[in-house]
Amino acid sequence: KATLPLVIATWHVKNATTKAMEILQNGGTALDAVEQGCMVEEADVKNQSVGKGGLPDREGNVTLDACIMNKDGDCGSVVYLQNITHAVSIARKVMEDTPHVMLAGKGAEQYAYDLGFKKENLLTESSKKAWEEWKKESKYKPIINIENHDTIGMLAIDKNGDISGACTTSGLAYKMAGRVGDSPIIGSGLFIDNEIGGCVATGLGEEVVKTVGSFLVVELMRQGKSPQEACEEAIKRIVKKPNSDYKNFQVGYIAVNKQGETGSYSIHQWFSMTKFQAGVNEQIQSDYFLK
Ligand code: SD4
Numbered sequence: 001k002a003t004l005p006l007v008i009a010t011w012h013v014k015n016a017t018t019k020a021m022e023i024l025q026n027g028g029t030a031l032d033a034v035e036q037g038c039m040v041e042e043a044d045v046k047n048q049s050v051g052k053g054g055l056p057d058r059e060g061n062v063t064l065d066a067c068i069m070n071k072d073g074d075c076g077s078v079v080y081l082q083n084i085t086h087a088v089s090i091a092r093k094v095m096e097d098t099p100h101v102m103l104a105g106k107g108a109e110q111y112a113y114d115l116g117f118k119k120e121n122l123l124t125e126s127s128k129k130a131w132e133e134w135k136k137e138s139k140y141k142p143i144i145n146i147e148n149h150d151t152i153g154m155l156a157i158d159k160n161g162d163i164s165g166a167c168t169t170s171g172l173a174y175k176m177a178g179r180v181g182d183s184p185i186i187g188s189g190l191f192i193d194n195e196i197g198g199c200v201a202t203g204l205g206e207e208v209v210k211t212v213g214s215f216l217v218v219e220l221m222r223q224g225k226s227p228q229e230a231c232e233e234a235i236k237r238i239v240k241k242p243n244s245d246y247k248n249f250q251v252g253y254i255a256v257n258k259q260g261e262t263g264s265y266s267i268h269q270w271f272s273m274t275k276f277q278a279g280v281n282e283q284i285q286s287d288y289f290l291k
Contacts, residue, residue, distance in 0.1 A: 002260020004161060006277040007033060009154040010202040010254055014283065016040040017276040020156055030156040030164035031070045031092075038066070038088040038168045041152040045124050050152055052085045053124040054170025056131050058138070059177045062122035065184040066091045066168035071194040075101055077184040078108040083119045088168040090117070091184070102184065122170075134174055151183065153190065153200030155256045163256065165190050165198045172205070181205025187215035196222045197257035199231070203266070204249040211237045217255050227255035228263030228287075235265050235289055252286060265289070 005024035007017050020037030024030070042051030056062045066087035067077035076095025079102060081087050090112045094103050103111055113119070123131075151169035158164075167190045169183040182205030183189035189205065191214035192198040199217035201208045208214070213234050220230035231253040239246045252266035254273045264273040264286040271286040 003278040004260060005030070005033075005156065005158050006256070006260055006262075006275070007037065007154065007156040008254050008256055008262050008273055008275045009037065009152055010200060010252065010273060011152070012272055012283045013041055013152055013274050014281050015044075016152060016154065017274045017281055020154060021276045021281070024156060024158055028158070030158040030162050031068070033156040033158065034154045034164050034166035035068060035088055035092055037154045037156070038152050038166045039086050042086050042088065042168055048127055048130070048170075048173070050168055050170055051087065052120065052122045053127055054122060055127050055173035056123055056170075057177050057179065058135075058140070058174045060123065060128070060131055061177065062127070062170055064122075064169065065171055065181055066166070067184045067186060067190050068092045068095060068164070068166040069186060069190055069192040069198075070095070070164045071162040071192070073193070075186045077102045077186065078104070079180045079184045080105045080178065081108045081112070083109060083122065084112045084117050085120055085122065086117065088166050090115070091166070101186065131174070140174055151202050153183075153202055153254065155192075155198045155200055155254065157256060157260060161258070163192055163194050163198050163258070165192045165200055167200050182208035182213070185209055187212050189214060191215045191218045193218050193222070195258065197227060197255060199253055199255040201251065201253050202271075203251035207238050207249060207251050210241075213238075213251070213253060217253055221255065221257050226263060227257050227261050228265065231255050231263045231265035232287075235267055239267065239289055247290065
């Protein structure tokens with residue numbers, strides 16, 4: 001039997017898993033843990049793919065996507081949210097306090113102000129400089145592992161064995177204005193089924209959406225695959241597609257099942273998962289397809 005509680009997250013985010021574990025150890029729910037864990041990265045201006053300090057779209061606007069899902073199968077998400085650091089918290093409010101699942105753009109932003117969140121400039125000097133550099137050539141090409149230290153996706157199991165997950169990102173750097181990725185799309189960027197397990201994705205969101213990746217991983221676990229096998233099968237679905245350009249983009253999945261087993265797999269090398277369980281907070285290099 002696995003030692004609970006446990007938390008896993010995409011990439012190298014030990015501060016985020018530390019925060020989540022602190023909440024779980026104090027008897028908090030998996031839902032509180034994933035929200036507050038993700039908030040650590042959202043507030044970190046050094047992380048250029050999440051929240052404040054995120055790299056902007058090609059017009060220079062930082063736009064955020066986030067979602068959250070709980071043990072009861074409820075979920076909430078925000079897409080194309082601007083000027084608010086803690087997108088994951090707005091997603092949670094959408095889930096808990098509105099009759100809806102998704103809020104977009106201006107509506108989501110106004111909802112955040114109504115809740116008392118304050119308007120913030122998310123474009124830091126260093127992200128602005130990076131964008132100005134990029135504009136000189138304006139060549140759009142997804143960069144493999146640009147996230148190395150994260151768009152954050154997090155999954156937690158609390159001491160009662162209940163599972164929740166969350167995901168938050170500024171999306172692909174220099175994306176087209178208006179672009180929305182997989183991260184706020186339930187079933188693509190994130191899926192939780194408290195009877196089976198959970199999965200969260202990172203990388204080129206378009207490819208995750210096309211294969212409904214996180215839902216696929218959870219359904220594969222339902223059919224008896226381990227989290228590791230399920231992540232591998234979902235990556236193979238992307239790679240196997242006719243005309244798949246997988247050599248030029250990255251996708252990674254992490255998953256956990258109800259028994260507390262975990263797995264992670266990606267297309268390219270250097271994807272990793274941070275796992276905090278039984279007092280050990282460690283970064284685990286993920287196995288990968290392209291060897
Ligand atoms: C997206 N999947 O917007 C996100 C980006 C990401 O690590 O995961 N970066 O497509």
